[in-house]
Amino acid sequence: MSNYLNLSFFKVLILIYPFFISNLLADDVRIKINSGQVEPLPIAIADFTGEEGKANEIGRQIAEVISNNLVGSGQFKAVESAAFIAPPTSPSVRPNFTDWTPLGIKALITGSVKSINEQQIEVEFRLWDIIAETDLIGLRLSVDAQAWRRVAHIISDEIFERLSGDSGYFDTRIVYVAESGPQNKRLKRLAIMDQDGENHQYLTDGSFLVLTPRFSPTTQEITYLAYFKNEPRVYIFNLETGEQELLGSFPGMTFAPRFSPFGDKIIMSLAEKGITDIYTMNLNNQEVIRLTNSSSIDTSPSFSPNGKKIIFNSDRGGSQQIYIMDANGRNVKRISFGKGRYATPVWAPKGELIAFTKMLKNKFYIGVMSPDGSGERLLAEGYLVEGPTWAPNGRVLMYFKQEAPIDDGKSSNVNLYKIDITGFRETRVITPSDGSDPAWSPLIPN
Amino acid sequence: MFKSTFISIGLHVFFIIFAYYGLPSFKIKEPIESPIDIVEDTPISSKTSLKLGETRVKEVKENKKVIKKEKVKKTPPPPAPSKKMVEKKNAELKKKKEIREIAELVKKKPKLNKKKVKKDLPPKVEKKPEKIKNKQKENLAKGILNTLTKPIKKIENSKKVEKEHNNTEILKKIKKIAGNSNRQVQQTEIKLSVTDINKIQNHVTKYWNVSYAASEVKMVITLKISTNVDGSIKSVKIYDKNLYQKDKFYRATADTARRAVLDSSPLPLPKGKEKKFENFLFDFDTSFINNY
Incomplete structure (x- = not known):
């Protein structure tokens, strides 16, 4: 039996050998391509077609939102629809690729909107590779007609992921501090909106001052700091239920706590007798652990994505710099050595970068560096730029920027901006009023 | 009983031995002197020499043709060739001659093979017994054929040796002209720069x-x-x-x-x-x- 098997094995080997050899011989030329361009990809986004007027209008709006999202990411360049030779009729119809190649388009997005009933719509889309003449992805979604904008964000995420490989960040929200009124009587309210500035809502009425909202990395919850009768209190706000919970009063707190990567702990800095140290609190049993114990000011702590390290800023070396330590407070090490002062370090969701605010020669900067302090790059600058927050895919940063004051007694404009980590594309996020302290949510669960 | 059987066996053995050694014509055909002379004179020389003669004639004709061609080429001579030019031309001519010689040798090769085929089926040898009428002559012819087979084999062997010799000569000449033959083979491989x-x-x-x-x-x-x-x-x-x-x-x-x-x-x-x-x-x- 074994002999037979051996024989048959050798027979198979003899049979496949020529194919194997011919295959090897055929591919003896190998050319390495180790250079290329990192430029926006030219894409065409055709209006989603609809059977009747309302569906047509929604289709047009969906295409517009997708276009804004993709172009806003800095990774895509939309070709004007006026240049289209033959706009596609339906996503199920294979486009004539030769109509699109002269425009330099590499990818085409087609879609349709159908009314299922008075309330529900069915949105379908397809992404085509014009050069390879093939479809890359297709999806059909049935949603409430009111939620067409969210559908557009979900489709944008799908396209972004398929073309870049990275997760999208369009179906996300921003919580920020909406500011209004004169400088001496500033009204600060908590507000929420889609990442593109749409669907804006106020969460607080402005009866008390709110500061530094922070998103939970796992749930649709935020922490924020509110001054109630001049006493700093920390609240946890559940955005899905609208309920908020008082976590406690923390005298001497200047920044709201941040969540740990798993959402079970918060990390914060508390001032006592002129000394500010870093603490963690277990949200299940309210146990508080002191991590640093120095005579300096240690603030702005942030967990690494795996929860094993903490970065913070401290003036223990004489000037404000960024330090790293283990999650238990040991092995403290300085990582920033550039000129100027460093503040508000935030670990990127993938852990490969740390965003920070830098102050140098009366100017503020937003920059990134590796967790070991190497590769510092400054992305944005201004009279006052501060408070970076990461998009969930770690490719875009949002922060606020204040213009230099022009007239006495009047506050200068404070606005939200986002920039991709290449630093090439900075765009302003339109808000109804001034905005500061943004916090980017994780992807909204379906 | 036993005696008689022994005697009969003994007699049988004796007769067999006697027949075997006493009658040599049973074992070997006795050579006849006169036909051997004929073999030496006519058939071998006439057959072989004719064919060789034919090829030689052809060769001569070919040579003549080649010479004629050369003459045609030589008709418009350059007005005043310098020594260097003459030397160059001589070298070229030498090369050309060598090439022609090789070409001839190469051309000869298939001809020899063709001859070989012809020799394998020699029509003249087969026709001869038809012409001879007498039995003695037939026997003589058979004897001739028997003797012929051996020298023909020898000739074939000698021709094979000649061919091999020619081949080595061709290779040597090719190497002389083209230099290292291995280098040429390598040059034919497609290499990317x-x-x-x-x-x-x-x-x-x-x-x-x-x-x-x-x-x-x-x-x-x-x-x-x-x-x-x-x-x-x-x-x-x-x-x-x-x-x-x-x-x-x-x-x-x-x-x-x-x-x-x-x-x-x-x-x-x-x-x-x-x-x-x-x-x-x-x-x-x-x-x-x-x-x-």
Whole structure:
């Protein structure tokens, strides 16, 4: 039996050998391509077609939102629809690729909107590779007609992921501090909106001052700091239920706590007798652990994505710099050595970068560096730029920027901006009023 | 009883031995002196010499023709050739002569083979017994044929040796003229130069547009390409289909590489080396993004 098997094995080997050899011989030329361009990809986004007027209008709006999202990411360049030779009729119809190649388009997005009933719509889309003449992805979604904008964000995420490989960040929200009124009587309210500035809502009425909202990395919850009768209190706000919970009063707190990567702990800095140290609190049993114990000011702590390290800023070396330590407070090490002062370090969701605010020669900067302090790059600058927050895919940063004051007694404009980590594309996020302290949510669960 | 059987056996043995040794014509045919003389005179010489004579005549004619051609060439001589020119021409002529000699030798080769075939079926030898009427003559002819077979074999053997000798001569002459024959064989192999590769690299590089997320791809993306002779892309296949299905970064970046190859069609293939690119591989390396 074994002999037979051996024989048959050798027979198979003899049979496949020529194919194997011919295959090897055929591919003896190998050319390495180790250079290329990192430029926006030219894409065409055709209006989603609809059977009747309302569906047509929604289709047009969906295409517009997708276009804004993709172009806003800095990774895509939309070709004007006026240049289209033959706009596609339906996503199920294979486009004539030769109509699109002269425009330099590499990818085409087609879609349709159908009314299922008075309330529900069915949105379908397809992404085509014009050069390879093939479809890359297709999806059909049935949603409430009111939620067409969210559908557009979900489709944008799908396209972004398929073309870049990275997760999208369009179906996300921003919580920020909406500011209004004169400088001496500033009204600060908590507000929420889609990442593109749409669907804006106020969460607080402005009866008390709110500061530094922070998103939970796992749930649709935020922490924020509110001054109630001049006493700093920390609240946890559940955005899905609208309920908020008082976590406690923390005298001497200047920044709201941040969540740990798993959402079970918060990390914060508390001032006592002129000394500010870093603490963690277990949200299940309210146990508080002191991590640093120095005579300096240690603030702005942030967990690494795996929860094993903490970065913070401290003036223990004489000037404000960024330090790293283990999650238990040991092995403290300085990582920033550039000129100027460093503040508000935030670990990127993938852990490969740390965003920070830098102050140098009366100017503020937003920059990134590796967790070991190497590769510092400054992305944005201004009279006052501060408070970076990461998009969930770690490719875009949002922060606020204040213009230099022009007239006495009047506050200068404070606005939200986002920039991709290449630093090439900075765009302003339109808000109804001034905005500061943004916090980017994780992807909204379906 | 026993005696008689012994006697009969003994007699039988005696008769057999006597018959065997006493009657030599049973074992070996006795050679006849006179026919041997005839064999030496006519048949061998006439048969072989005729054929050889024919080839010689042809050779002479061929030589004459060659000479005539040379003469034709020589008719318009240069007005005042310098010594160097003469030397050069002599060298060229020598070379040409050598080449012709080789060509002749090579030409002779198949002729010899043809002769061989003819000799294997010699019509004249077969016809002869028909002409002879007497039995004695037939016997003589048989005897001649018997004797002929041996020298013919010897001739064939000697011709084989001659052919081998000729072959070695041809090879020697070819080597003299062409130098090292191995070098020539190597030159016939299609080899790609660095510039050939660089040209294609630079061409494809222009079309490769990747996103920053491609830095997540920590391995080389291999594409299997087949091209037409004019450099146009016949097909592009992503080598690691398993990873293409599993890894979203790999998939997206492999798509950018595929687009680059298709966009860059036709490839600037080096002339005369198109065959090398019928099937080949592109290795796309994203490590350059880290320097952006």
